[in-house]
Amino acid sequence: MKKIAVLGAGLCGATAAAALTQQGYQVTVFDKGRVAGGRMSSKRTEQGYLDMGAQYFTARSDAFKRQVKLWLDAGKVELWPCKTALLSNDEGFISLKASEDTQARFIGVPSMQSPVTALLDGIPQVNSCRIQKLDYQQQSWTLFNDEGVSYTGFDAIILTLPPVQAQQLVAHSALPELFGSADDVLEPCWAVAMHTDAMPAQDAIFCQHPKLRFISHQQHKAGRSSCYILHFNAVFSGLYLDESAQFWFAEAIAILRQELHIQQEIRPLVAHRWLYASQNDQSAAPGLIALPNLKLWAGGDWSFGGRVENAYLAGLNLANALIEQDKSQQETP
Ligand SMILES: Cc1cc2nc3c(=O)[nH]c(=O)nc-3n(C[C@H](O)[C@H](O)[C@H](O)COP(=O)(O)OP(=O)(O)OC[C@H]3O[C@@H](n4cnc5c(N)ncnc54)[C@H](O)[C@@H]3O)c2cc1C
Known part of the structure; x- marks a missing residue:
């Protein structure tokens, strides 16, 4: 061959x-x-990149740790100095709770696809x-x-x-x-980028929210536009899969106002639909x-x-x- x-x-x-x-x-x-870049693609804008797919990655296996070290040395990735929180759901009562951890999270620079392009x-x-x-x-x-x-x-x-x-x-x-x-190996996700002058205390918010799975803010990511990225969860994304960007912008604004209490102007930037985003936890990984x-x-x-x-x-x-x-x-x- x-x-x-x-x-x-x-x-x-x-x-x-x-x-x-x-x-x-x-x-x-x-x-x-x-x-x-595939699902590690960031969208280029005049204000900087928007990470519409993967937000960061972790390295647990020796093989991947070795590769990440090579990328770090070559300036293709860096550590994301990321403060985390949890949007918790206690029987329908949603509240934001600090949940700092020590997990090392990496990002491509200046965009998520940089390590892919380097390979x-x-x-x-x-x-x-x-x-x-x-x-x-x-x-x-x-x-x-x-x-x-x-x-x-x-x-x-x-x-x-x-x-x-x-x-x-x-x-x-x-x-x-x-x-x-x-059909059910990878689930859908609508991803929405929104700009506001309000700066959050956290960079990554894991969500137990009925509609959302993750909110990130790009303020501490090199090369990025300073904005929020919201990832809607698979169930909500799937229910309204064919809705327009306007629908998703309206949902994102409502959530930022209600859950993060943002009062400043919120400006929609980009909405992207991923039909096959991430693994369904319930479906077995099929291997190679x-x-x-x-x-x-x-x-x-x-x-x-x-x-x-x-x-x-x-x-x-x-x-x-x-x-x-x-x-x-x-x-x-
Ligand atoms: C919204 C979102 C958030 C995520 N967040 C994280 C995260 O925070 N951390 C993390 O570790 N992972 C995250 N992931 C998952 C991560 O992005 C993926 O696990 C990883 O990028 C998958 O890489 P891959 O090469 O296996 O597949 P892909 O990146 O999907 O590559 C497959 C490629 O095939 C191409 N393709 C498809 N059909 C054809 C065709 N017919 N002809 C030619 N080309 C074709 C596609 O364009 C694509 O580029 C996220 C994914 C999404 C979508």
């Missing part, structure tokens, strides 16, 4: 692509987005390219995008799309199903998916329980699975 197509330029795909490139494979990374440095990428169909003939893969453009001659494929999108792609390609049910006979491997944060760190670990494991298979084939006489 020499030429590898990696689908998805989130952290998982970027990690797999970097690990394979290091081992001498010729890798091309495809993504439907304009830039790499992909020098690796060929095809962006704004939604892959719609895959075809495997005579041990060679061809990819087709939604404009009918084809990319040929790949020996193996690594899929790092969210499960529903991966399942749709293989169904459209008449390939074997990857999951029994992909391997179809070695077809030289196709699939994985992502969802393989190991969601979150940025698991996307990185999935990327490393996908690359290793491919390399192992390749070695074992070379050894077979």
